[in-house]
Amino acid sequence: MGKVQYYTEEGLKKLKDELQDLKTRGRQDIAKQIAEARDKGDLSENAEYDAAKDAQGLLELKIAKLEAVVGNARVMDSAMMDASKVGILSTVKIKNVKNGMTVTYTLVSEEEADLKAGKISLASPFGKGLNGKSVGEIAQINAPAGVLEFEVLEITY
Structure with a gap:
């Protein structure tokens, strides 16, 4: 379990909105990039495919970190x-x-x-x-x- 962080209601909503955007639009964009790169042929020498897969890994890492932050977030009264x-x-x-x-x-x-x-x-x-x-x-x-x-x-x- 991570460190508990305190937020305003506005700040926590902003974090949750960003997380939702990454999970939906962000993942869709990466999936399109991978599909386009895959359509270009041989994957063993396809730099676009490798770059898209790297971007996917970074996106998933960012989502995981943001989920941890939101999970440990508390709204201050x-x-x-x-x-x-x-x-x-x-x-x-x-x-x-x-x-x-x-x-x-x-x-x-x-x-x-x-x-x-x-x-x-x-x-x-x-x-x-x-x-x-x-x-x-x-x-x-x-x-x-x-x-x-x-x-x-x-x-x-």
Whole structure:
């Protein structure tokens, strides 16, 4: 059994939709490629057939991994979360102590992370630095540019 990951309802639905798409359309596309390559004659010297079979193997591997992720996925209930500390699925407003810039991020699982949407992974340096902090605390985050300090201004779920 793999590691349990927590998701938003939206994130889990997206994973399930991707899995369903790979199982249906993805497998159909690969089957067509194999059939077309098979129609071209001798399979022993058919590079297209070999490439299609390799693609089929990669697709099945991706499906198996995604099935494992979905099987270990749990939807978080925000009503049961402790809003006094930063944790998975919390939205946290932070202020850079050095320059005063404020940003807001939602901490999510690695698969849901999307910086453009303001979602960062709990496993990222920012996520690790913020995890468990309360409003008013200073989080020290190890970044490539050195240690950055952020003050936690607000936590919501």
